[in-house]
Amino acid sequence: MHRYSLRSSVQVPLPKMDTLSLDLDSALARRTSFHQSTVQQTPSVRHIWIITGPAGCGKSSVAAYLAKSLDLPYIEGDDYHPPENVKKMSAGIPLNDEDRWGWLDTLRQKASEELESGALGCVVTCSALKRRYRDFIRQVGQAEVGIVVRFVYLRADVELLIQRVKARKNHFMKDDMVRSQFVALEEPDSSEPDVVSVDVSGTLTEVQHNALIEVQARMLE
Numbered sequence: 001m002h003r004y005s006l007r008s009s010v011q012v013p014l015p016k017m018d019t020l021s022l023d024l025d026s027a028l029a030r031r032t033s034f035h036q037s038t039v040q041q042t043p044s045v046r047h048i049w050i051i052t053g054p055a056g057c058g059k060s061s062v063a064a065y066l067a068k069s070l071d072l073p074y075i076e077g078d079d080y081h082p083p084e085n086v087k088k089m090s091a092g093i094p095l096n097d098e099d100r101w102g103w104l105d106t107l108r109q110k111a112s113e114e115l116e117s118g119a120l121g122c123v124v125t126c127s128a129l130k131r132r133y134r135d136f137i138r139q140v141g142q143a144e145v146g147i148v149v150r151f152v153y154l155r156a157d158v159e160l161l162i163q164r165v166k167a168r169k170n171h172f173m174k175d176d177m178v179r180s181q182f183v184a185l186e187e188p189d190s191s192e193p194d195v196v197s198v199d200v201s202g203t204l205t206e207v208q209h210n211a212l213i214e215v216q217a218r219m220l221e
């Protein structure tokens with residue numbers, strides 16, 4: 001039995017190289033066939049990924065990356081606000097529930113339509129600041145077998161987001177609105193197990209990478 005030191009301080013018995021190489025070959029063959037079988041099969045579960053959080057947390061930046069990485073359609077929530085909502089936010093007036101229900105319903109319809117047209121999932125940006133908004137969107141997954149709604153909550157502190165929105169160009173949401181987003185925000189907690197939180201204090205690349213790792217982990221659950 002050969003002995004190979006993994007590190008100077010650790011000596012563990014490993015199979016002789018010839019059985020080890022055989023093991024590696026068969027493991028690689030198993031992994032390849034697993035990968036091929038998973039890639040070819042239509043997934044039994046299709047995910048609607050809702051990228052949430054207050055203005056400026058990075059929803060659009062992260063969602064675009066996830067959609068590209070996962071080869072899924074991307075629905076940008078900001079594109080579906082009615083003009084009166086955009087006018088209100090542009091004037092520095094926070095939206096209320098009445099302003100948001102129609103918008104939330106449009107987004108969940110758009111997501112359902114993508115899946116009905118054969119998409120293997122989709123990525124949606126939606127602030128979904130309150131628990132009841134997230135429960136409203138969850139109904140899509142409850143109505144249809146094989147569809148799972150999951151949330152990626154981009155977690156940040158208000159001062160950081162004010163800085164980021166200040167630095168952003170050509171967007172109707174200005175930094176004077178960020179505090180009102182946190183007033184409305186009901187942060188997801190352990191009572192919402194379908195939400196994964198991602199800290200956004202790092203660089204955009206780090207956040208995008210971390211979000212993808214978290215999403216891929218949950219796709220395998």
Ligand SMILES: Nc1ncnc2c1ncn2[C@@H]1O[C@H](COP(=O)(O)OP(=O)(O)OP(=O)(O)O)[C@@H](O)[C@H]1O
Nearest residue numbers: 055056057058059060061164168173202203204207
């Ligand atoms: N991790 C990050 N590090 C640095 N800058 C970031 C990070 N994430 C996003 N940004 C920048 O912050 C600004 C806000 O990002 P983005 O527009 O993606 O947020 P959002 O949540 O979609 O905003 P809104 O809800 O207002 O549409 C953009 O200028 C973006 O480039």
Ligand SMILES: O=C(O)[C@H](O)[C@@H](O)[C@H](O)[C@H](O)CO
Nearest residue numbers: 054055056078095127129173
């Ligand atoms: O719930 C809200 O108050 C709104 O959805 C905002 O969050 C905007 O959609 C978005 O942030 C644009 O900046």
